[in-house]
Amino acid sequence: MSFEQWLTQSKPVIPVIVIGELSQAVPLAQALVAGGVRLLEVTMRTSVALAAIEKIAKEVPDAIIGVGTVTKAEHIQQANDAGAQFALSPGISEKLVTKSQDLALPFMPGVMTPADIIKGIEFGLQDFKFYPAEQAGGVNMLKAFAGPFENIRFCPTGGISEHNFKNYLALNNVMAVGGSWLCPRNLLQTGDWSAIEILAKQC
Template sequence: MSFEMWLKQSKPVIPVIVIDEIEQAVPLARALLAGGVTLLEVTLRTPVAFAAIERIAKEVPEAIVGVGTATKAEHIQQAKDAGAQFALSPGISEGLVQKSQDLALPFMPGVMTPSDIIHGLDCGLTEFKFFPAQQAGGVKMLKAFSGPFPNVKFCPTGGISQESAQDFLSLDNVMAVGGSWLCSKALMAEKDWAGIEELAKSS
C-alpha cells in the first residue's frame, strides 16, 4: 500500500518518535492512535528502536509502525524482521531502494534537490520525504517542485512545528508532514500520554 493510501485513514502527520526506554513504546503508540495518528515512525536514534518497533507491532496491531532514519540496507532488513510496515530515510541510495523492493517494504527516501527526485523516479518511486524541509527551502521549494514534478507527493520533515504544519499541508503536493512536536522529550520523559493524545487530536 502507498503512504498516501495509508494517510487517508490517519491524520496527515507522521510523528518522529525517539524512544529511550522500551516501556514507553506501547503506551505512546496507544496515545497517538487514540488521537487519530496511525502511521508511527520510530527513528533509529536509540539502542531500543528495533525492540520498540517489535513491541508496537505485536501489542498495538492497529498501528502502522515503521522505521525512520534508515541509512543502510541492513536497517531495512532489521526493520522488516522487527515487524515494521514501512521505512523512511533522510536520503536516497541504490542499496536502500533495492533492499526495500526486495523485501516489498514500502520505502520513502529523503530528497532535497531535483536530482534526488529524478533518482527516485528512476527507481520507480513517487513519494518522498523532503528533508530537512525548513533548511532546504520550505514551502517555497515545494511550490517550485510542483511544476517539473506534478505527480510527486512529499512528506516534509525537519524544523516543522504544529504552527507551521498547516502551511505545508495546504500545498497540493504535500500528503503529510513529519514532526517531533507530538512526542517531545519533555512529554516522553514525563510519560504524559494524555498530553500526547491531545496533541495528536489537535494536529
C-alpha cells in the same frame, strides 16, 4: 498498502519518535492512535528502536508502524524483521531502494534537490521525504518542485512544528508532514500519555 492508502485511515501527520526507554513504546503508540495519528515513525537513533518497533507491531494493532532515520540497507532488513510496515530515510541510495523493493517494503527516501528526485523516479518511486524541509527552502521549494514534478508527492520533515505544519499541508504536492512536536521529550520522560493524546487530537 501504500502511504496514500494508509493516510485515508490516519491524520496526515507522521510523528518522528525517538524511544529512549522500551517501556515508553506501547503507551506512546496507544496515545497517538487514540488521538487519530496511526502512521508512526520510530527512528533508528537509539539502541531500543528495533525492540520498540517489534513491541508496537505486536501490542498496538491499530498502529501502522514504520522505521525512520534509515541509513543502511541492513536497517531496512532489521526493521522489516521486527514488523515495520514502511521505512523512511534522510537520503536516497541505490542500496536502500533495492533492499526495500526486494522486501516489498514501502520506502520513502529523503530528497532535497531535483537531482535526488530524478534519481528516485528512475527507481519507480513517486513518494519522497523532503528533508530537511525548512533548511532546504520549505514551502517555496515545494511550490517550485510542483512544476517539473507534477505527479510527485512529498512528506516534508525537518523544522516542521505545530506553528507551520498547516502551511505545508495546504500544498497539493504534500501528502503528509513529519515532526517531533507530537512526542516532546519532557512528556515522554514523565509518561504523560494523556497530554500526547491531546496533541494528536489537536493536529
